[in-house]
Amino acid sequence: VSPQAAVTGWSVLSPASHGTAAHGTAAHGTAGHGEEPLPRPAGHSIGDFDIRRRLGRKGTGFFDRATGLGVIACGQAIEDSGISVGNVPSDRIGVVLGTTVGSLKSTMEFSAETLIQDRPYLVNPGLFPNTVLNCVAGQAAIWYGLKGVNATVAGGPLAMLNVLRYATRVLARGYADVLLAGVVEEFTAHAAWAAHLSGHPPAGEGAAVFVLERPEAARAAGRGVDAELLAVTTGFGRDVNGCVREVIAKAGLDSAEAGPLARAAAERQELLKLESGDCQAASGGLELAALLARQRDGQAADGALSLLTARTREGGCGAAVLRGCSRAGGYHGQRRADVPG
């Protein structure tokens, strides 16, 4: 069974880690939420996150937090891969990002303005783009000049698997050569209250972006590979275990592998939720990033298998199986420079 995609670079921004650093190297915080009251005193947000300090003032004036997180993660991921836009033609590099509802804060505030402002409702048109789901993917493409496939997949907790499925198809059908495939979720007072009032676990945030390429093309170009995606599936009204069996079979693995891999995935997800809150669309990406960080740090064996699973409250479910690759002569025990928030 030939792998469907290779991960040739990645980046994560979460309350627990930055860039390609191992888990647990960053600080929690509630910065960026001003004086707005929160349902609980501390939030699972990225401490000291300042968009303008990271991206500069020019062009970032209207960026909301989700856009900032996504644009920064995309930039770090492509830098990590060593790809320079231009060496790979810009119209062959695409962006596929997963979300739940885009920026809840931007949408709610813009809606509120239309009700609060005097006629003729002088809302700020510059803020409108933030209210649409594909804002982050669009801004990332504009920021880095990426003219390939640009797609936004709404999937809540299933988003990362939806993104992987979509991305593998785009690569297989030849619609792009390189994809920045990832997920973004922002922590705001709005998100915190939405989680609290819905009786859900405390809201978290994060962005994780993975550079995906066709495996043979990536190796032909001499790029290091962190992991290979062997199989992915998503569905509705199915059992997660059925999805797991499907990807294990598609990947040509022994069905006995399924049990231990699924248990490891469940443990990882519990731990992640405790550490980073309920990151919704970003959760699958943070999980994958945590796996890749172990791989890059030499803590996981070359060829180590991992399973990603997800289900939504509405009945969506999915699974993916990946095989980790140690980078020869590469990053064993050597961390890339952390970029502070």
Next chain:
Amino acid sequence: VPVVITGSAVLTCLGNGESTFAALLRGVTGVGPLRGADASKLSVTHGYHVDDRLGGERFLASRMLTSCLREAITQSALDVASRRVVVIVGTGLRELGAVESGLPMAVQQLHFGSAARAAVPAAAEVLTISNACSAGGHALALAQDLVESGAADAVIAAGTDSMTTSMLAMIGRVTDVPTEQVRPFDADRTGVLLGEGAAAVVIESEPGSARPLARLLSTGLSCDAGHETAPDPAGIRRAALDALDRSGRGAAEVDLVVAHGTGTALNDPVEAGLIGDVLASGGPGPLITAVKGAVGHTSGGSALLNVDVAMRCMAAGMVPPIVGLRRPLDEGAGLRFVTGRPEPAAVRVAQVNAFGFGGVNSVTVLGAPR
């Protein structure tokens, strides 16, 4: 494994596929006085209406769709029950016509899930996609992806649109004098008129019991990301080059273009320029025909209607004239528009164009069955 078309059905103001093609060969137009809307308020006096045999006008798009799906499946002999069959419905206006009637309706009736399932109850999935006037081309592109990737055993790509008062009002606003007939690529063209219609084609990776009608080689899609209504030559060129590239055929191998040809001020010169540039720069270029003078602009169904016409040209060895074209526009000088009478031709490779408002473009390349 080549992807083939094993069934095709259309419904236009000139009837089903067979009678539409026969009328095209005779050079007949189906234009008539506008029905069901107040022409004096709209600055639109004419339209291309289907025969009212489908009974009542409400949910016409849905009923035309169901009818075409049934006919296409019958022709293909597709066993829907035992295979994973996906239905993709491309449309410009969905069932907005039914909304405008002001009578109550369920919100899901805007889309075509139940209309498709009336003909294909065992469909694994029904998707409605709205991509303006290239929706049918987008449906074809998705269909080929689904079949070639193994995600579906067969896909029925369909398109349907009736008329809405809001769309009629819009086309009435863009012409000085009401158009009486669509004249594709004519120097004296006066604009577009709407045509009611639907179309459906069955796409499979392996031919079933029916003889394949054509090979579906490729569809190139592009989005101009430019103007709301004006076509962008660079954008449609990208779709055309992508389609040729994916088809594995050279520009000189294209024997026929079934053009978008809306008879508007902007589309026709841009499209003529594209054909001249991409297909006719190194030789005489392909024959060019277009159907909107005969059947109007059928929007969501138009790309698939053009596919049906292209396949009938392959089978008949005959290309119908462009109804409404009397004096070709200057930008089309040197191009081989078929005018006046049908032209005998062996069509091995045909290109089908569909361009939509918002700059959504599709170009499909078909090959004659072996």
